[in-house]
Amino acid sequence: EAGVAQSPRYKIIEKRQSVAFWCNPISGHATLYWYQQILGQGPKLLIQFQNNGVVDDSQLPKDRFSAERLKGVDSTLKIQPAKLEDSAVYLCASSRQGWELFFGEGSRLTVL
Amino acid sequence: AQTVTQSQPEMSVQEAETVTLSCTYDTSESDYYLFWYKQPPSRQMILVIRQEAYKQQNATENRFSVNFQKAAKSFSLKISDSQLGDAAMYFCAYRHAGGTSYGKLTFGQGTILTVHP
Numbered sequence: 001e002a003g004v005a006q007s008p009r010y011k012i013i014e015k016r017q018s019v020a021f022w023c024n025p026i027s028g029h030a031t032l033y034w035y036q037q038i039l040g041q042g043p044k045l046l047i048q049f050q051n052n053g054v055v056d057d058s059q060l061p062k063d064r065f066s067a068e069r070l071k072g073v074d075s076t077l078k079i080q081p082a083k084l085e086d087s088a089v090y091l092c093a094s095s096r097q098g099w100e101l102f103f104g105e106g107s108r109l110t111v112l
Numbered sequence: 113a114q115t116v117t118q119s120q121p122e123m124s125v126q127e128a129e130t131v132t133l134s135c136t137y138d139t140s141e142s143d144y145y146l147f148w149y150k151q152p153p154s155r156q157m158i159l160v161i162r163q164e165a166y167k168q169q170n171a172t173e174n175r176f177s178v179n180f181q182k183a184a185k186s187f188s189l190k191i192s193d194s195q196l197g198d199a200a201m202y203f204c205a206y207r208h209a210g211g212t213s214y215g216k217l218t219f220g221q222g223t224i225l226t227v228h229p
Contacts, residue, residue: 040222041221041222042220043157043203043217043219044219091157093157100159101157101159101217103158104156105155106155106156108155
């Protein structure tokens with residue numbers, strides 16, 4: 001089966017600009033996650049969707065980050081306006097109603 | 113809140129030898145899962161091995177095994193017969209067993225493993 005697809009793989013923007021990342025989970029996976037991985041650190045969960053509803057967004061900086069999951073399939077993570085500290089890899093993952101997560105290759109954001 | 117600590121930023125091993133990566137965690141829960149993930153330069157996180165806290169037997173997956181010490185809250189990964197392809201960043205991760213938090217993994221800081229030919 002196809003894996004978790006993410007795009008773009010790389011993005012460079014100036015601070016205060018906006019950026020959007022897209023994720024297409026594995027077919028049939030109801031749960032979708034966005035993680036932020038800052039260089040040298042472990043990933044941190046930003047938001048978790050169950051179908052198209054939000055289960056957990058407690059660590060999402062809601063003043064600048066937003067995410068949606070259209071029709072319970074694809075998801076978009078947006079940052080507006082970006083700050084220098086948002087430079088990171090944004091990982092998308094999906095899972096069935098269970099525990100094993102499958103990760104995409106991530107989108108690397110550099111904010112100058 | 114749960115925390116996961118990996119105290120070894122970097123480790124190295126000779127090909128065909130054995131290496132152990134350390135992980136400790138802190139939780140007040142009694143039922144949880146522990147994982148080791150591998151992240152090669154391609155950035156895709158790959159599950160290496162998992163351990164259910166209620167199981168006393170240590171998990172094993174081919175050349176990978178864990179030493180799970182629940183009382184000490186320790187969860188180390190042993191890689192036997194190391195191969196060049198094992199070179200990667202390794203993350204220890206914790207997940208509470210209850211509720212809808214299937215994906216709320218708490219990760220450690222990671223250990224970079226270098227394998228020398």
